[in-house]
Amino acid sequence: MFKKQMGFVTLITIAIAIVITLIYEFDWLHISPDVMLVVRWVxxxxxxxxxxxxxxxxTWILTCLILGVFVGLDFxxxxxxxxxxxxxxIKLVKTIVGPILFSTLVYGIAGHSDLKAVGRMAWKSMLYFFLATSCAIFIGLIVINLTKAGVGVDVAHMPHEELPTTSGITDADAKAMSHISEEAHGVYKFSVxxxxxxxxxxxKAVYENRVLQIVVFGVIFGxxxxxxxxxxxxxMVDxxxxxxxxxxxxxxxxxxxxPIGVGAAMAYTVGHLGADILKNLFMLLGSLYLALIAFLSFVLLPVALFLKVPVKQFIKAVKEPVSIAFxxxxxxxxxxxxMSAMEKFGVPRHIVSFVxxxxxxxxxxxxxLYLSLAAIxxxxxxxxxLDFGxxxxxxxxxMITSKGVAAVPRASLIVLIATADQFGLPTFVIAAILGIDELMDMARTSVNVIGNCLATVxxxxxxxxxxxxxxFREDAPAEIES
Known part of the structure; x- marks a missing residue:
């Protein structure tokens, strides 16, 4: 009973922490900074x-998230x-990726010796992936056209800084692309x-954390x-x-x-950002979160309900990986x-390790969703x-050029720059997004994780x-403990 009360206290306190942060950033109530500092640390x-x-x-991860915000604001x-x-x-976690992908894929394929099942998983997964990402793109387009977050931005006062070039393309690729037309860039990048x-x-693939290359090798090896x-x-199977x-x-x-790594990440993010850029791009940030909530509510939730997935238990299963991704x-x-959470949730290991x-x-x-929204x-x-076509x-x-960027924080910004340049959009405008890209990356990465977890189910x-x-077996001990 006491733990349930403390859980309620957690929700209330986190809500208060969010309000405190907003008051600090936007100075809504003109409260003394010293008073706000005391309230935050209480x-x-x-x-x-x-x-x-x-x-x-x-609980520790969420607590350190909030403490990280406070440290970023005050120090x-x-x-x-x-x-x-x-x-x-993040480096510690990345040491896990190569071995765990290779071992689970090979064990899942060779351990069952059912190659027809692998083929079935492949086409079913790809069909679902295409439908889900298409829905995400359309929702992004709809929301940004409704909110018109970019309309009225003063382009003249934006920094004309030199932005990073496209990642993943070698010097030889860049030289080759310099001799072809703008229209052919997309085709060439797709071939790359x-x-x-x-x-x-x-x-080399494991060293560089090339997830797709590891998957291809693991599937063929299996x-x-x-x-x-x-x-x-x-x-070898053993x-x-x-x-x-x-x-x-x-x-x-x-x-x-x-908790320490997550808290430090949040503290650095908040300490690195400034209030002015948050105010200037609040509409874009709000549009993204609105679009992601719409995607969760009108795409993923109906899919879960249609398939009779226990939503409450699913949320409990994904909350830790999502909080880490955020x-x-x-x-x-x-x-x-x-992967561990979905296996415990009831998805067989060979499906988890593939999907x-x-x-x-x-x-x-x-x-x-983010890329379609940000480009417009x-x-x-x-x-x-731009007309609808x-x-x-x-x-x-x-959608094509973004494949394989999930493992790299903010790599989608590089993809956005490359694609904007291809279609004649001014890339220097994207410099304005850099200030809040970390906040947007948190949300879109979390939805990536939720979407992939649901895909396994x-x-x-x-x-x-x-x-x-x-x-429900996973849920039972928590009920008894309470």
Missing amino acids: TGVVLTLNALTRRNLT PNFARALQPLSQAF FIRDTFPENIV IALALVEEKKRKP FTGSLSEVMFKFTNIVMMFA ATTSSDAALPKA IPTGYSFNLDGTS FVAQAAGIH QQLLIAFTL VVAKWEGAFDEEAP
Whole structure:
């Protein structure tokens, strides 16, 4: 009973913390800074006491998120110095990605020796990914055309800074692109994407965290292993099975550092941002969050209800990986926890190990929505009118060029710059988005994780392999404990 009361206290305190942050940023009530500082840190103490009482990883992550915001507001120089802690956490998690993807994929394919099942999973996953990302793109277009967030922006006062060039394209690629027309850039970049899907060196792919290359190698290796006779196949299957179990335990150990890494990431983000840019681009930020909420409410939720997915239990299963993705702005950081959570939720390991990694390249719901919304914002800010056909062409070009960026924080901004340049949109306008891109990246990355977690359940239900009792078995201990 006491823990339930403390849970209610957590929600109220977090709501107060958000209001306090808004009051500070926008100076709505003209309250003395000293008074606001005291109120913030009293709130922080309450949250910390609550976390000590509940002793729950999710509670600690949320608590450190709020404390990170307060540190960023009150001690920005110190907050910026905390960046190495967040970077250390993400690096630790990235060490998990290669081994866990390879081991779970190979074990899932060769362990079952059912190659037809892999083929079925592939086309079912791709069909669902295409439909989901298409819905996300349309919602992004609808919302930005309704809010017109970019209309009225004073382009003359925007910084004309040199922005980063397209990532993932070599010097040879850039030289080749310089000799072709603007219209051919998209086709060439797509061919580069197809080429880079296949690994030339698996060690290099693991080192560089090329998720799609690891997936391709793992699938082919798993199929080859499944074709080997049982006597010679079994040792390798046992090895990959053991390796996947070890990596999941490794994940649990690393996640003990999550509250510190997440808090440091949030402190750095808030300390790095300024209030002025938040005010100037509040409409864009609000439009993105509105569009993402609409996508969750009108696309993912109906899918879950139609398939009779226990929504309450699903939310409980994904809250930790989503909170990690929200704070670190990297789907990579949430990948191991998301895979573990979905397996416990009742999705078989061979489906989890195929759908989530593949979805990280092809099912970027939040990123696709953001890119379509941001591209039209740039056009609006520059005073360029785009008809619906032109908007669709830009949106679907962005959907293709965004494949494989989920693992890299804010890499979607690079994709946006490249595509805007291709369609003749002024790339210097995008400089204005840099200030709040971290806040937008938090939301879109979280939706990426939610969408991929739900995708595993969709495919498992479609395959008739979902364990209907598992979500409630996971929920039972919490009810008894309360």
